[in-house]
Amino acid sequence: KAGVTQTPRYLIKTRGQQVTLSCSPISGHRSVSWYQQTPGQGLQFLFEYFSETQRNKGNFPGRFSGRQFSNSRSEMNVSTLELGDSALYLCASSFSGSYETQYFGPGTRLLVL
């Protein structure tokens, strides 16, 4: 099976812009979670989608949003970018999300200038 894929792999934006990141889970997986990784804050949970519904949410401002499509692919959007949004954004998928291990994609590195 192909692994979790994320696009784009690298992105450079300027403050105030918005960005959309994409994640395609492993075939058959219905749960997709997003994490932000920064040197200062480490790995932090953003949100999780299951069957097109947001099921869990971390402590991030409303500028961070996401959605999931019927084919389980997920996108996350960050509006009004700030310098502090520069990070590696990781996506992880699992079959149903409750009792299975999550498998991670390679990440999207976002740089905000």
Next chain:
Amino acid sequence: AQTVTQSQPEMSVQEAETVTLSCTYDTSESDYYLFWYKQPPSRQMILVIRQEAYKQQNATENRFSVNFQKAAKSFSLKISDSQLGDAAMYFCAYRRLSQGAQKLVFGQGTRLTINP
């Protein structure tokens, strides 16, 4: 709120030797999962090993094994016969065991260097 602590920011070991990475966690839950993930320079997060809290037997995966001490809330990772490819950041992570609970809580990580 659950927290995970890795007290060793960096560790190094000679190739072929054994190294143990430490992890402690805090939770009021009785059922949960614990994980060790490896993140090499490519940044891809790779699952190393997983432990269910209700299992008394320590998990093992080839050269990787854990020492799970539930009462002490300790979950260390032992890497035997260290190889150059083991060099990476290692993250300890916690997750509740309940329907729909997907949030992983990570420690700050331990950077492992393998000396040839």
